[in-house]
Amino acid sequence: MNNLITEIEEAEALYLDLKTRQLKVDLTRGKPDESQLDLSSGLEGILQGQTIVDGVDIRNYGEPRGLDSCRELGAEILGCDKDYVLAGGNSSLNLMSQYISSLFFHGSGDGPWSSKERISFLCPVPGYDRHFRLSEEFGINMIPVELTGEGPDLESVRELVKQDQSIRGIWCVPKHSNPTGEIYSKEITEGLLKISKEAKQNFKIFWDNAYAIHDFKDSIPLEDIFSLAKDIDALDSIVAFASTSKMTYAGSGIGFLALSKFNLDLFLKHYLALIIGPDKVNQAKHVKFFKKNGGVISHMKKHAEILKPKFELVDSWLSKQDYGSWTKPTGGYFVSFTSEEGLAKEIINLASGLGLKLTPAGATFPYGVDPKDNIIRLAPTACNIKELDTAMEIFVCCVALATLRNH
Template identity: 45%
Template sequence: MTIEASTGALERARKAYGELVARGLSLDLTRGKPAPEQLGLSDALLALPGTGRYRAADGSDVRNYGNLRGLRELREIFAGPLQVPADQLLAAGNSSLELMHDCLVHALLGVVPGAESRWADQERIAFLCPVPGYDRHFFLCERFGIEMIPVPMTDDGPDMDEVERLAAADPAVKGIWCVPKYSNPSGVCFSDETTARLAAMPTAAPDFRIFWDNAYAVHHLTDEPVEIADLLAACAAAGNPDRALVFGSTSKITTAGSGVAFFGASEANLDWLLAKNAKRSIGPDKVNQLRHAMFLRDEEGVRAHMERQRALLQPKFDAVARILEAELGGTGLAAWTSPKGGYFVTLDVPEGCAKEVVRRAAEAGIVLTPAGATHPYGNDPRDATIRLAPSYPSLEELEQAVEGLAVCVRLVGEERRNGER
């Protein structure tokens, strides 16, 4: 681009940004929440289980105490999607993040199977964190003083050469965070080879754990759902049956604030968690579990329900891709993902520009997830990655927000080209 052309592009970008600010928008793309229309697909849950219908399949009264494992009929529905046999799956409260939190706390204050001591008694504890990644995983590590070691993501999952090197070299490395299908925020799906290497790799820590957060197991956006390898089975086959801790929930399937969370693992890990949970609870909300089992019915019912979810979500993801291509395609100022499922789009802008793009967008009334949230400690060393959450706004609001975001990217990018940043 000539100096004259570059200067002209900057002036046009400034004019467009001024017009954007003058519109006085108030739009929010910060978190991947289901839209009201998505939540409405599960309104029938609120009428269940109904008067007198309070017996589980085993005849137990769901209104009473007990059954820390959760209702078997619901565990059987999600055994397939989560790739965990029903006998090795727990149905708990509404939050899988809460289960991850508890597993970390119990590992710090207790002794996990295969450990020599409590994690809290060891001088240093570290987790491998594929980046870009899920900020709430990073918040948990920060909360408990667990060191985070970034590992680059590839198109097949985390860079396994680096993961294997770090896990084998350092006994303080106790685990790795994984969102294996339609990963948050990149949409990456782990290859079978990646899963096999995670299951079989040597680790310096005998109590190494894979926190397998399969949050988007059934959240497809195309006619060709991606299937991933069964980590729990791979770990057992590799002689590391206790390595995998599998998490999932119905939070983005039915009702986000009152869903059901799941935990899958080896028998040794199940016994460990159940023994700890018995001290903090006399059983989960089995009434809610029963209403979910009645509403979803079976695995086919889950698939049908998620097709209705997809009908609401896919047009929004299509709109993001269409607008970004129309406004930024060919400019060299941005690259973005086209996920086949999940809840997020990752936007990469020129290095050193993400924070400024987010700031300019906020000034124009478009609130984005803070730049850096996709990395441990909120620090993206390249300052280039922005996470977009298209699910919650209406389609019209989303289109306005992405068009406005593109204006901000052009402005900041042209400022960089002209040496002003």
């Protein structure tokens, strides 16, 4: 007991000391830092007046599926056949939104979703806050399912899809998942496809491969879900997404959508009402830029050189202390920290008192509710190493203080 009191007093003294430093740091959003953005400065002026690419004038309307060579780029990133790929505007999140809209207008061979009483999605947790926000915006009912470290718990997915036919989709971030960093195993990927095939309702896998080639060290291959799906005649169950947001400019990259011919035709009914053609100038710039720089993988190695030390720094701070558990991602943009139950909000509040902004507690859960209040998403990419060091000093202090007070 005396030891505990001393430890609390020490943690409080450190907290007050940090407070006097009037710090200001932010670990909220998974954004590239300035030096990562600088890696793509070669995009500017790269076309040198070139206006014809793949036989079309890139300045004009047209090519709603995107430039051929850009679709090839998307296929390389997604690890699938080019035939499935559409290259769109600057954001994959926007394509997700447009794809879901298309389902509300046209359905997927099962009538428009707008005519259904209820549409539900399975949401592996913790997950990407914007998937949840988008679902909420569409009035989609969200049902959390646990992640296992290599994808969602298949038994739960199977049971839920069987029991509740309003479940029409599952959000998946199959590689370096946001925020757990996990990579879906082949078994789980095949299991999901099998469930979609067996489902009585139309059930789609929203395969958001946002971190497809964002590895810190060697390239880690992911199964081509389209090939696996083809083997069991389940191609219509998958809709995949990716983008160059974390490869070139986050606000000015290319979003990709990949889907079967059947799904594409239905999607185009909606999409062609919205656009006459994507920004092909930007698409051409990207294709030329990656070619000039030895390809996407070689470019991503430069990002890894900037990112890896940041993730090592986070891990070294967390390893020096005694509380909670955390993920050790091999790529991507996040670390997920698990505190003792009931402490996430408290830790985040304490951190805020010292000038450290963290993603709000619950953000990685549907409706913003983390039932155990123990998950904190750390996004170490946007700040520089010095700021990150300060942020982690604050974080571990707050974790210790909240945990000790809880004992």
